[in-house]
Amino acid sequence: MSYSFSMTSQTKILLIGIDGLILQRAIDSGRAATLATLRADSYFSEMVVDMPTVSGPSWTTLLTGVTQQVHKVIDNDYGNHNLAAAPDLLTQARMLKPEIVTYAAAGWPPLIDPNDVGPVIRTRVADQSTGKHSIFVRDGETNGYETVDVEVAQDAVRAIREIAPDASFVYFCGADEAGHLDGTIEGSYFDAINRIDGLVAQMHHAILERHRMLKEKWLIVITTDHGHRDEGGHGGDSPQERASFVIAHGVGVQHPSWPAQIKPEELVGHLLSTL
Ligand SMILES: [Zn+2]
Secondary structure, eight states: OOHHHHHHOSEEEEEEEETTOOHHHHHHTTOOHHHHHHHHSSEEEEEEOOSSOOHHHHHHHHHHSSOHHHHOOOSSSOTTOOGGGOOOHHHHHHHHOTTOOEEEEESSHHHHOTTSSOOSSOOOHHHHHTTSEEEEEOOHHHHOHHHHHHHHHHHHHHHHHHTOOSEEEEEEOHHHHHHHHHOSSSTHHHHHHHHHHHHHHHHHHHHHHHHHHHOOEEEEEEEOSOOOOTTSOOOSOOHHHHEEEEEEEEESSOOOOOOSSOOGGGHHHHHHHHO
16 A cells, blocks of 8 residues: 555545525525535435524534533523533544544634634644644624635635645534525525535535545535524524534545434534544
8 A cells, every 4th residue: 555545545524514504495596506516416414403593502512412411502602611521523533533633714703712602613722733723713793704704715725725634614604694684585695605605615626626636535514503584583493493404425435324314413423433
């Protein structure tokens, strides 16, 4: 076995989080060509998220692999959280395989900002100093996600090209932001979905390029933390608010054969099994 083959035999994971995305509505609108293409050629599971259908608890469950009973995040304030008992996906990957390189980029501060109420994604200063981990932190709550999502994607594409992290998480919130303002039947929700779809395409293309040049294997996984009501807003128990999904699309590797239906707290385990 050649050295270069052994270096590229491992599958790299990119988890993309799109906050507040009603996937089927996005696809039916015709404004999400990339998501439609990936959805049609992937492992796919519908997923039902726990109550309350709020970003904080839902992303924390999706990113740590444990439920609210363990991580204790029940709202977006993160008061009395127990994140100490709930290492994130990237931290768990590092514990499993100390040699790997991880990366996260997000504009919602609780997920990633060491100076905010979380962060769910551990900062791992020592790993950052040795190049094993890097984070791209922006504040979309202050600056708006239309701008911040683009900055997040630009840095993620740079990271894919320059460091090709073994496990990464990249997060977009513009669709959720627009859904709250305009509802999810028509209007800016779909403009935001169209923008994010383009950003997903940029990352997909960067990965295709690495596979073409270097024969790397990648798994692109996409999910959301909750849906939205027609008039905009979430938090309740309606099927549309609780609806999530998992798309898992292999590049240079088969789409995974995970169980037909997976729960939010099971995603991390499936992702780690792929590493
Ligand atoms: Zn959310």
